[in-house]
Amino acid sequence: MTTAPAADAAASLLAELVSAGVRDIVISPGSRSQALALAATHLARQGTVRVHVRIDERVAGFTALGLSRETRVPTAVICTSGTAAANLLPATMEAFHSGVPLLLLTADRPPELRGVGANQATVQPGLFGAFVRWQHDAPVPGDGDWDGLGARAIAAAMGASDQASGLPGVAGPVHLNLPSREPLSSALAADYRAEPGDAPRPDAEGAFVLERGPRTVVVAGADAGPAAEEVSHAGSWPLVAEIVSGARFGRYIVHGYRGHLGDPELGGRIERVIVLGHPTLSREVTALLRRDDIDIVAVRSGGEALDLNGRTRSAASVVVADGEADRAWLGAWMRASADSVVDLSETAPDQEGLHSTDLAARRDAMRAELAAVRRPLDRELLVDAVWRATWPHDRLMFGSSRLVRVADAVLGGKKVPVHSNRGLAGIDGTISTATGIAIASQAEGAAGVTRVVLGDLTFLHDVGALLLPPDEPKRRIQVIVGNDGGGTIFDGLEVAASAPREDLDRAFYTPQAVAIEQLATAYGWEYSRVTTRAALDQALTSPVPGPQIIEVPLPR
């Protein structure tokens, strides 16, 4: 049996990746990438990796991003040459800015076919520009080998500090461009195996010690995670936790933080800010982080160190020094916070009225009950219902629609793992990312539902993500679409003041009247449309046998 050098190289590269911690591989079909894909499916049959197949490479990229968001080890994405590779760029940019490990394996034609007008051949080395932590154009198998490339790529994706570019300790995407000549594949050796190993964790740098003393607040942006709550708790400092931080819980969270940051007695007296994650949701936090009269310490999390005021200090991690808590400072924030709690719960049924012997009183109580049940949904009630239905074993993903800002403004504390693509806040790839999150978080029989909250344009932007292979196990995922007929976020932005109404509608609101139910049917997703809080609660708390779309009509 003859073996193709391309097949040998692909097989050993994948074995190396598995021993360096890769467990998930997303593949899209293509000829040039056949040896890589076949090595992956072979290993999947043996149970050493999980393979997920997506036709659209943009969907594949974001699915991989979602998987890596959960597993925190690089997910490999395999695609063919040409525009296929370019479709991985949006997810790569997001992964870079969010600090998510990702490994792009783009098959390529051999160098002699570049720049000469050959079919499906373009310039792939360097395609991902500044958005990869490391990139390498491998030799054609036979001209050279790929030994060691896998381990080096994984180390770079995990944030190894010996990389020239980027921040030490911060994960990110890596690109291996993999050219090959015919024959592009051959049967794999019967004894081809991979030994699963662990991904290398970069050496922990010394933690930055936070002395007691300055009047401090902890700001938790996207992906800050529970560490932000720990810092707030250890220092007895108020916690300004964005809804996408995964840190909106604990004793010291600040309700209605936007208002309090603008209060001269609270925000105005801040002397130090500790930032974890990537804050993006409010003007007030941005203004705070731009102040150059306060001390700002930001824990590194994405491909760019946060430094909006030109003198922010960057740290790998922080620890709180022993000492006395500033009770007066914390107390002032906690009192203000307590006054800002938003209560969206329904008023309890009037039991007395409902059981009254007075007919009129009973009728009034029943009317009030009915009105409560039939109360039409608005954005606040929508996010409140989802938040209440979601628990620590579930996952919640927000799209970059208005709903995430509403959620940020009104929801209280709860320890729920939250995801969002706030690295660049794109409206692309949201459903794909969520399916990756669902796959990873529900692996090996783990419980939980992945819920996605997004607007209609964000939903339609990633409608290709609804296409799942028929043989893929059904994940518990609920995509909750707040459908206000277009992009109403622009109604509240600067453009609404300068654009003529007609132009605002046409070029920004971009009206749509897509029959989402028919889309759901076409792609084989369960569908329901709910207009009341009671119906939404029921949809959210009923068993979720597989992927579902819940459409919630909202006024513009």
Ligand SMILES: Cc1ncc(C[n+]2csc(CCOP(=O)(O)OP(=O)(O)O)c2C)c(N)n1
């Ligand atoms: C890839 C990408 N394209 C464009 C934008 C600009 N953008 C931000 S929000 C938005 C509209 C979102 O509409 P929808 O999801 O329906 O939410 P709504 O505004 O109605 O709340 C657009 C186009 C973006 N963030 N990302």
